[in-house]
Amino acid sequence: MSKTLPVQKNDIIDIIFEDLTHEGSGVAKVDGYPLFIPNGLPGEKATVKVIKTNKNYGFGRLVEIKERSPYRVEAPCLIYKECGGCQLQHLSYEGQLKMKHKHVMDVLERIGKINTTVHPTLGMEDPWRYRNKSQVPIGEQEGGLIGGFYQQRSHQIINMEQCLIQQEENDYVVNTVKDICSKYGVRAYDEARHKGDLRHIMVRRGAITKEVMIVLITRTQDIPNRKAIVDEIVEKVPNIKSIIHNVNNKKTNVIMGEITRVLWGEETITDYIGDVKFAISARSFYQVNPEQTKVLYEKALEYADLNGEEKVIDAYCGIGTISLFLAKKARQVFGVEIVPQAIEDARKNALINDIHNVEFAVGEAEVVIPNWYKAGNEADVLVVDPPRKGCDEALLQTILDMKPRKVVYVSCNPATLARDLRVLEDGGYKTEEVQPVDMFPQTTHVEAVARLSLV
């Protein structure tokens, strides 16, 4: 069968890169047959070696770049090639923003057949050191704890002293906690044998308040020398506000387990987005790029186009971040979220900010909102901000039945955005514009906000 393919394993051929995959590999086509080649950039001419062929696509390796992309740069991070965290450090930031814009346009067109205006990506002035949350898997080397990242396509942990997309303070906190736990004899979790203690260290830091939360995630119910560890963390970590212990004793890739308790300090840290203050607990979702979150939410608010009279639903509301911005401009907001701790935070956040025209419910958006509609409730504007898998069909159907005047769709996955926009367009909505926002510089991820109106 492979005889009919235009290339064979071990062929050395000249190609031109046409595109980039979500993993950051260059894509070249030979008589329509796609080859995926790490490190290639669109527009580049190169010699490549074919290393594997499947029926519909193959893989190759760069031998020589013959014509470089004007957007190619030297990746500043020394562990960029081993770490799976960033995929685009070899592409200039201007190139990244262009690539993300094209990606959103292509996916909307290819998957959703959506014909709309996609604006150029809104990027950052300084696209480094932006993350407010660090979450590192823990391993062992020569008796001490190491932590950093999984080597690409493996579960081998590589130690990391710094990460160029993390706030610098988070690097210090992770390294300090690693050292303290090592000193007091904490053993790393051994995934293969399901033995040992510490699985992950998570650090979250308020960009404005500087408040720090540390979460120690262990397999075991307790942490050896817990008190000494906590005391030393409190002594060594500036602005520490909360030390949390989470127990995850399952054989799973999911990071946090069901049991969460406060070891020291508060259950939450606080932070500001614009002039709204938020309490954030360990289990709650909170956007990782605070600077761009403000840009994203402002765009969502602009697209909601509120005049103070509307009833608004915020589906997948997390700790009520978008809900509270909406509540300042609407008559009534109803937020729905599946994580109970996030809804506790959301209610607390409404109180902290003296906002009273908002109500929150715990549950699946695809169950709570249809029931809410069946009970005779309606909304003028509906905002959705689902996880990567997009909106559930039952929620989309309820939107089509309820017919809110406007739908604002905030998406972290252009493919599911395209799929869901197609359903909404088939049901009578028009996608008027889409704004990509770069929440994750140096990576292939892109966020986008879409504005839909009932036609």
Ligand SMILES: C[S@@+](CC[C@H](N)C(=O)[O-])C[C@H]1O[C@@H](n2cnc3c(N)ncnc32)[C@H](O)[C@@H]1O
């Ligand atoms: C991308 S986050 C957005 C959160 C919030 N809008 C924000 O900007 O911080 C998606 C949220 O949806 C929640 N979620 C996931 N599946 C859900 C479901 N079926 N129903 C309701 N919420 C869900 C997650 O817990 C998470 O908080």
